[in-house]
Amino acid sequence: MKVGLFIPCYIDQFYPQVGIATLSLLEKLGCEVVYPQGQTCCGQPMANSGFEHLTGGCNELFVRNFADFDYIVSPSGSCTLHIKDHLHVHDKEDAATHIRQHIYELSEFLTDVLQVKHLSARFPHKVGIHQSCHGQRGLHLAQMTELVAAPYSKPQQLLQMVEGLELIELTRKDECCGFGGTFCVFEEAVSVKMGKDRVADHEKHGAEYITGNDVSCLMHLEGILKRQQSKVKVLHIAEILNAAF
Amino acid sequence: MEPTTAHKEHAELAETFNKDEARVDWHDETLWWVRQKRDKMAWSLPEWEDLRETASQIKFNVLGNLHDYLLEFEKNAQLNGATVHWAADAKEHNEIVLKLLKEQGVQRMVKSKSMLTEECHLNPFLAEHGIDVIDTDLGERIVQLAKEPPSHIVLPCIHKKKEEIGDLFHIHLGTPAGNADPKFLTAAARLHLRKEFIQSRVAITGVNFAVAETGEMVVCTNEGNADMGAHLADVHIACMGIEKIIPQRKHLGVFLRLLARSATGQPITTYSSHFRKPRKGQQLHIVLVDNGRSRQLGREEFRNSLKCIRCGACMNTCPVYRRSGGHSYHNAVAGPIGAILAPNLDMKENADLPFASTLCGSCSNVCPVKINIHEQLYKWRQVIVQEGYAKTSKKAGMQMMNMVLSRPTVFKTAGGVGRWVMRHFPGVVNNGMNPWYKQRDMPEAPKESFADWYKKNKQ
Numbered sequence: 001m002k003v004g005l006f007i008p009c010y011i012d013q014f015y016p017q018v019g020i021a022t023l024s025l026l027e028k029l030g031c032e033v034v035y036p037q038g039q040t041c042c043g044q045p046m047a048n049s050g051f052e053h054l055t056g057g058c059n060e061l062f063v064r065n066f067a068d069f070d071y072i073v074s075p076s077g078s079c080t081l082h083i084k085d086h087l088h089v090h091d092k093e094d095a096a097t098h099i100r101q102h103i104y105e106l107s108e109f110l111t112d113v114l115q116v117k118h119l120s121a122r123f124p125h126k127v128g129i130h131q132s133c134h135g136q137r138g139l140h141l142a143q144m145t146e147l148v149a150a151p152y153s154k155p156q157q158l159l160q161m162v163e164g165l166e167l168i169e170l171t172r173k174d175e176c177c178g179f180g181g182t183f184c185v186f187e188e189a190v191s192v193k194m195g196k197d198r199v200a201d202h203e204k205h206g207a208e209y210i211t212g213n214d215v216s217c218l219m220h221l222e223g224i225l226k227r228q229q230s231k232v233k234v235l236h237i238a239e240i241l242n243a244a245f
Numbered sequence: 246m247e248p249t250t251a252h253k254e255h256a257e258l259a260e261t262f263n264k265d266e267a268r269v270d271w272h273d274e275t276l277w278w279v280r281q282k283r284d285k286m287a288w289s290l291p292e293w294e295d296l297r298e299t300a301s302q303i304k305f306n307v308l309g310n311l312h313d314y315l316l317e318f319e320k321n322a323q324l325n326g327a328t329v330h331w332a333a334d335a336k337e338h339n340e341i342v343l344k345l346l347k348e349q350g351v352q353r354m355v356k357s358k359s360m361l362t363e364e365c366h367l368n369p370f371l372a373e374h375g376i377d378v379i380d381t382d383l384g385e386r387i388v389q390l391a392k393e394p395p396s397h398i399v400l401p402c403i404h405k406k407k408e409e410i411g412d413l414f415h416i417h418l419g420t421p422a423g424n425a426d427p428k429f430l431t432a433a434a435r436l437h438l439r440k441e442f443i444q445s446r447v448a449i450t451g452v453n454f455a456v457a458e459t460g461e462m463v464v465c466t467n468e469g470n471a472d473m474g475a476h477l478a479d480v481h482i483a484c485m486g487i488e489k490i491i492p493q494r495k496h497l498g499v500f501l502r503l504l505a506r507s508a509t510g511q512p513i514t515t516y517s518s519h520f521r522k523p524r525k526g527q528q529l530h531i532v533l534v535d536n537g538r539s540r541q542l543g544r545e546e547f548r549n550s551l552k553c554i555r556c557g558a559c560m561n562t563c564p565v566y567r568r569s570g571g572h573s574y575h576n577a578v579a580g581p582i583g584a585i586l587a588p589n590l591d592m593k594e595n596a597d598l599p600f601a602s603t604l605c606g607s608c609s610n611v612c613p614v615k616i617n618i619h620e621q622l623y624k625w626r627q628v629i630v631q632e633g634y635a636k637t638s639k640k641a642g643m644q645m646m647n648m649v650l651s652r653p654t655v656f657k658t659a660g661g662v663g664r665w666v667m668r669h670f671p672g673v674v675n676n677g678m679n680p681w682y683k684q685r686d687m688p689e690a691p692k693e694s695f696a697d698w699y700k701k702n703k704q
């Protein structure tokens with residue numbers, strides 16, 4: 001099984017440790033993983049700002065980098081969803097379709113494709129899951145509280161395999177953190193207020209760590225936590241699933 | 246030229262709203278409480294999701310056959326003795342109403358809740374012509390006394406605290422200063438409104454559902470104010486958007502079950518009043534209003550926004566609405582649904598609204614008629630930019646971003662330089678010019694990108 005590793009631009013630049021943990025985890029689980037050099041971005045920041053017509057260059061690049069893999073895996077629900085929904089290249093539509101149908105966010109790749117049942121990870125801490133919206137409501141990584149439907153959560157399923165880890169309950173299970181791409185700067189006031197409320201929900205329930213499937217949301221929450229000089233830290237789910245502290 | 250609007254944009258209005266954080270918390274908690282009541286009611290029906298799907302399909306059929314249903318409704322309403330008026334836009338609607346009022350020679354009349362008349366700005370129009378409209382929905386009466394527009398389509402004064410309502414009533418209705426007891430204030434409002442009901446010869450109501458098969462209209466209220474107005478007046482004017490049609494009476498069994506559960510977490514509104522025929526000596530006028538609806542019907546990607554039954558569930562669940570308040574949307578209909586309806590009414594004035602969202606998708610999930618609201622927000626963003634309503638600075642930023650992200654070497658170099666600058670001259674990004682930094686720390690800039698690490702360790 002040949003897996004192409006897609007590391008979104010801001011993870012590449014600011015959170016390389018998340019890319020390293022993702023790679024290490026996938027290799028531990030027996031995947032042959034290749035990271036194609038020369039990848040940049042899924043195009044989402046432009047598309048969500050109304051400039052989808054400018055994403056042609058990113059799309060071309062993406063197809064060039066990832067057309068030859070059985071699966072494409074990424075430690076970001078949001079970027080994965082963007083590719084799944086919007087990747088089209090005029091003269092390479094077959095390759096684009098293959099990618100759209102075979103790109104997975106990391107935790108769904110572990111639960112659905114690899115069907116992981118055990119992990120040798122240990123993380124003896126109280127952890128809250130920030131269920132990022134695009135992963136949840138877009139990729140259906142977890143059930144949504146708005147729907148009258150049976151609960152499930154792929155990230156939770158994985159975190160429960162980690163030795164010593166204690167999951168905390170939140171008052172608002174799937175409230176948005178307010179990152180929202182360029183929303184975080186163009187609607188700064190509301191974005192920050194949403195982030196503060198999200199952080200407070202975790203703190204109120206005794207979380208030592210906030211984890212999730214999207215570093216973008218975590219970066220936003222981390223920015224708030226640091227400004228508040230909080231002791232609570234953020235970690236991407238890959239870092240915990242790969243942890244052997 | 247830079248597009249300019251007559252009002253401040255959502256982000257700025259929301260920032261002002263956020264200056265009082267305790268109030269934002271209160272607003273957020275109040276609406277979240279309504280969302281939770283909705284959840285409880287939804288879970289009480291095992292068939293909830295089927296009900297939503299059924300409602301969505303019925304409305305799909307309505308939108309596909311709107312022309313025929315409207316004519317069927319008109320014919321049956323006329324057979325019932327009603328007079329049917331057609332208004333192409335807000336102006337025509339307002340003029341039709343004014344003409345009817347002039348015929349009656351009235352200077353004052355009552356109106357129950359109608360978001361359509363808010364959309365058409367009927368009250369200020371009639372005021373210009375010397376006619377006072379008394380809103381009889383309690384929440385609407387409160388915002389009317391405060392000279393404000395409603396901030397929510399179901400809960401018009403949800404942004405007001407009871408103490409503020411007490412103050413308003415003290416000034417306008419003469420209640421004792423400092424009395425903010427909701428029961429007392431409601432009783433005072435009732436007395437005040439009774440007088441208006443009794444004196445009013447004309448009553449305007451909105452319409453929740455208009456049944457093509459029977460020519461009847463259903464108006465849902467919790468206060469019975471629509472009934473009080475319509476039953477006491479010589480002339481009942483019902484104003485409705487053309488999308489309010491449902492084919493048959495039996496379909497009410499779907500919509501009435503969904504509406505109040507979604508709106509306020511009640512199994513049904515206190516009053517679901519059917520108006521079919523004018524009583525003897527009474528006139529019943531029905532004004533069917535287009536006001537951009539057929540244009541929206543013609544926009545395939547936005548068509549099903551017309552399925553909306555105005556329950557407001559998308560507002561209660563919206564994390565942005567809860568923390569920015571209804572007035573920040575500067576449109577009669579606020580929140581996520583307002584943000585997909587408003588650009589159709591005036592794209593330039595409302596170009597900011599589809600961006601007032603994180604695209605979290607909660608709105609689409611609570612919508613009782615399954616409108617894909619967050620997907621339409623995304624699509625409106627594309628249309629707004631294509632039509633030239635994006636700011637020049639944003640356009641330039643996006644073009645720059647595209648230039649960098651389409652070229653791996655440029656991306657790599659820019660990233661490396663950027664991180665180096667952040668490490669050595671943090672002041673370049675950690676300053677007041679950077680909206681991220683205002684209330685958030687920047688992420689740490691590592692020496693090595695993932696691509697660098699991979700090259701060194703794995704290749």
